[in-house]
Amino acid sequence: SAVISQKPSRDICQRGTSLTIQCQVDSQVTMMFWYRQQPGQSLTLIATANQGSEATYESGFVIDKFPISRPNLTFSTLTVSNMSPEDSSIYLCSVEDVFFWESSNYGYTFGSGTRLTVV
Amino acid sequence: AQTVTQSQPEMSVQEAETVTLSCTYDTSENNYYLFWYKQPPSRQMILVIRQEAYKQQNATENRFSVNFQKAAKSFSLKISDSQLGDTAMYFCAFETGFSEPSIRQGAQKLVFGQGTRLTINP
Numbered sequence: 001s002a003v004i005s006q007k008p009s010r011d012i013c014q015r016g017t018s019l020t021i022q023c024q025v026d027s028q029v030t031m032m033f034w035y036r037q038q039p040g041q042s043l044t045l046i047a048t049a050n051q052g053s054e055a056t057y058e059s060g061f062v063i064d065k066f067p068i069s070r071p072n073l074t075f076s077t078l079t080v081s082n083m084s085p086e087d088s089s090i091y092l093c094s095v096e097d098v099f100f101w102e103s104s105n106y107g108y109t110f111g112s113g114t115r116l117t118v119v
Numbered sequence: 120a121q122t123v124t125q126s127q128p129e130m131s132v133q134e135a136e137t138v139t140l141s142c143t144y145d146t147s148e149n150n151y152y153l154f155w156y157k158q159p160p161s162r163q164m165i166l167v168i169r170q171e172a173y174k175q176q177n178a179t180e181n182r183f184s185v186n187f188q189k190a191a192k193s194f195s196l197k198i199s200d201s202q203l204g205d206t207a208m209y210f211c212a213f214e215t216g217f218s219e220p221s222i223r224q225g226a227q228k229l230v231f232g233q234g235t236r237l238t239i240n241p
Contacts, residue, residue, distance in 0.1 A: 043229070108154075108166065109166070115162070
């Protein structure tokens with residue numbers, strides 16, 4: 001299955017600043033997904049990133065707050081801009097992947113997540 | 120809109136016991152896939168099992184199996200012979216975006232349930 005390197009693993013940031021999170025995949029993928037997991041909550045999709053086009057954002061998320069870059073088929077960044085304490089969450093990237101199991105052949109692999117704390 | 124509901128916020132069983140986690144979903148789609156993911160304290164999301172809605176046979180992967188009831192929109196996960204390493208948050212997830220039962224229109228977003236915190240006690 002794919003290996004995703006996500007950086008940084010954690011950070012503590014001052015309010016009003018920005019943080020850029022990187023995801024590097026060891027294989028070429030068409031689409032990359034960015035999720036947010038607020039403390040004690042489930043995962044919510046922020047946006048879908050295609051190489052060579054603008055990201056598609058879910059309701060409640062805007063490009064000015066969460067700009068995304070997708071310069072090639074193995075890399076993407078998510079920036080959390082003008083941060084406030086409400087942005088404290090785990091941010092995860094995800095890609096479609098192939099799993100050679102008895103009952104399935106694909107799923108989604110996730111990065112290890114970035115734990116962001118805004119103070 | 121699709122929604123996924125996990126009605127058990129927390130569960131706890133003894134090692135080697137069997138445990139079943141519940142998941143229901145709501146959709147008007149006929150073609151979709153369902154997943155169970157586990158998230159241990161390391162926060163890494165790990166795929167446990169997947170079920171295609173067009174398949175009547177329940178998916179099985181080693182100690183993990185599902186009970187998929189399409190008419191009832193129910194997708195429960197059974198963990199047999201539970202182990203200490205099974206301790207984690209478990210998320211049920213739903214994926215649509217299929218024109219035909221087995222023809223996906225590329226990678227799609229996942230809609231997740233709220234999660235069930237499972238603790239396996241020694």
